[in-house]
Amino acid sequence: MExxxxxxxxxxxxxxxxxxxxxxxxxxxLVLGAILAAMRVSPIPLARGIGTFYVYAVRNTxxxxxxxxxxxxxxxxxxxxxxxxxxxxxxxxxVFFVFATAALGLYTAAFVCxxxxxxxxxVPLGQAEAARAIGLTFGQSLRLVILxxxxxxxxxxxxxxxxxxxKNSAIAVGVGVTEMGFEMQKLQNDHPSSRWEIFIVFAIAYxxxxxxxxxxTAALERRARIA
Amino acid sequence: xxxSVLFDEPGPxxxxxxxxxxxxxxxxxxxxxxxxxxKFNAAGQFESRIYHRLSENGVITxxxxxxxxxxxxxxxxxxxxxxxxxxxxxxxxxxHRWIRVPATAFVEFFRAVxxxxxxxxxxxxxxxxxxxxxxDTRTQGLAALVTGLMLYNGSVLCEVxxxxxxxVPKGQAEAAYAIGMRxxxVLRVVLIPQGVRYMLPAIIxxxxxxxxxxxxxxxxxxxxxxxxxxTVAQYAGxxxxxxxxxxxxxxxxxxxxxxxxxxxERRISQRGRGAAxxxxxxxxxLAAG
Numbered sequence: 001m002e003x004x005x006x007x008x009x010x011x012x013x014x015x016x017x018x019x020x021x022x023x024x025x026x027x028x029x030l031v032l033g034a035i036l037a038a039m040r041v042s043p044i045p046l047a048r049g050i051g052t053f054y055v056y057a058v059r060n061t062x063x064x065x066x067x068x069x070x071x072x073x074x075x076x077x078x079x080x081x082x083x084x085x086x087x088x089x090x091x092x093x094x095v096f097f098v099f100a101t102a103a104l105g106l107y108t109a110a111f112v113c114x115x116x117x118x119x120x121x122x123v124p125l126g127q128a129e130a131a132r133a134i135g136l137t138f139g140q141s142l143r144l145v146i147l148x149x150x151x152x153x154x155x156x157x158x159x160x161x162x163x164x165x166x167k168n169s170a171i172a173v174g175v176g177v178t179e180m181g182f183e184m185q186k187l188q189n190d191h192p193s194s195r196w197e198i199f200i201v202f203a204i205a206y207x208x209x210x211x212x213x214x215x216x217t218a219a220l221e222r223r224a225r226i227a
Numbered sequence: 228x229x230x231s232v233l234f235d236e237p238g239p240x241x242x243x244x245x246x247x248x249x250x251x252x253x254x255x256x257x258x259x260x261x262x263x264x265x266k267f268n269a270a271g272q273f274e275s276r277i278y279h280r281l282s283e284n285g286v287i288t289x290x291x292x293x294x295x296x297x298x299x300x301x302x303x304x305x306x307x308x309x310x311x312x313x314x315x316x317x318x319x320x321x322x323h324r325w326i327r328v329p330a331t332a333f334v335e336f337f338r339a340v341x342x343x344x345x346x347x348x349x350x351x352x353x354x355x356x357x358x359x360x361x362x363d364t365r366t367q368g369l370a371a372l373v374t375g376l377m378l379y380n381g382s383v384l385c386e387v388x389x390x391x392x393x394x395v396p397k398g399q400a401e402a403a404y405a406i407g408m409r410x411x412x413v414l415r416v417v418l419i420p421q422g423v424r425y426m427l428p429a430i431i432x433x434x435x436x437x438x439x440x441x442x443x444x445x446x447x448x449x450x451x452x453x454x455x456x457x458t459v460a461q462y463a464g465x466x467x468x469x470x471x472x473x474x475x476x477x478x479x480x481x482x483x484x485x486x487x488x489x490x491x492e493r494r495i496s497q498r499g500r501g502a503a504x505x506x507x508x509x510x511x512x513l514a515a516g
Contacts (some may be wrong), residue, residue, distance in 0.1 A: 043237065043245055046252040060435070060481035061474045062442035065453060067475065072460070073467035076269045165339040174343075174446050181343050185446075188351045195355070199348040203340045210339060 014183035028105025033112025119154030293455025304376035312384030369448030391426035
């Protein structure tokens with residue numbers, strides 16, 4: 001375990017990067033995914049069209065390509081985000097981190113949208129009809145009747161999307177973000193004899209993150225369960 | 228539930244309101260498009276030089292080479308993943324604990340590990356293990372990519388196969404046992420041929436995932452589509468335009484596969500078997516991967 005003690009600091013920083021990426025991208029994905037799902041079931045034709053188009057385009061494009069498009073394509077438009085984070089040196093945050101996280105969030109949003117939409121569709125027809133019958137508007141029936149019930153059905157698929165996102169965050173190694181995938185690649189090159197150990201330890205680190213999402217989901221599921 | 232139940236057939240006032248919202252949306256969308264076009268133009272992304280260079284013969288040959296490498300990796304990976312998936316599914320459906328438990332552990336492990344880590348690890352491993360260390364970088368990258376995709380997609384497909392076999396009505400297996408078939412005959416002759424029908428859409432969706440994931444070959448220097456387009460982008464002078472073009476090609480390829488999935492799904496639903504739903508659930512759960 002020499003590789004670990006020697007590089008403990010770098011490994012922890014990389015782990016922190018992955019966690020930061022996953023948390024920020026997760027929030028982006030949940031918010032945008034919910035908006036997209038609302039658009040896809042709305043009565044406004046153009047909103048539905050945009051939602052459908054977004055999901056279709058994103059689902060059929062590799063995440064790495066989206067990350068590359070952000071990291072190398074957007075600077076072609078002379079857009080270069082300036083970071084004013086004070087202690088940026090400590091976090092070693094860079095522009096690539098911003099682009100990769102944005103790409104991860106926007107990519108996952110499409111899957112969250114589909115999960116939410118299928119959840120909405122799982123609510124029995126009569127519920128929506130009853131909501132309409134007592135005169136609730138589209139917004140009200142969605143907010144007061146459909147979504148609270150859809151929540152239960154949505155939890156598990158959304159959790160799957162977030163778990164896939166955690167695993168996908170490692171793809172950021174392709175655009176040079178110094179997260180866990182990057183750190184593992186570096187360690188494998190520096191300590192070829194400990195290859196198996198390094199791989200197993202990093203795999204377990206990801207499983208830990210996945211386990212957190214699974215535990216939170218289980219807790220939410222318990223709370224949402226009908227007595 | 229169709230989404231149209233969420234709102235009534237709009238009356239005159241609602242129609243006016245929807246039209247208003249739609250108008251606002253049209254304006255916003257047009258504004259965004261205009262902004263994007265303006266930015267593209269201001270940054271010189273519409274310069275004919277870029278498009279001239281992108282349509283040169285040499286560039287197209289380079290892109291085609293990358294595309295072929297991607298399809299080669301995808302074809303190989305899907306073929307071996309299907310085989311592994313079948314083996315794992317049979318193992319997980321086995322009555323013997325000593326076969327079932329290791330197979331389950333195997334499937335759960337490879338579904339949980341990020342594919343990128345697996346591919347990076349395999350690439351390093353191939354470089355250090357004796358017969359493979361002599362290979363050139365391309366072969367080594369291809370081996371790592373295909374093996375990684377095989378382990379991951381094989382594990383996912385195992386679950387798809389299992390769900391498909393379990394979706395076959397119980398009476399089928401019981402009847403097969405009743406007429407004296409052996410365990411492997413029941414699986415081979417009765418359950419799998421019927422289960423395949425339910426699995427087909429999920430299998431094709433997984434092919435889309437595998438095709439997309441071949442892009443990870445980029446990280447182990449395998450000259451697939453993205454790797455190949457890098458030099459092209461540098462030559463053309465625009466990563467933006469080049470990558471957008473590549474994205475269109477990916478969307479087109481996956482659309483063909485999705486059409487196949489749609490067609491398979493329709494054929495199955497025409498036969499009117501409710502069991503396809505069970506597979507759909509698995510497919511939904513796995514689609515995120």
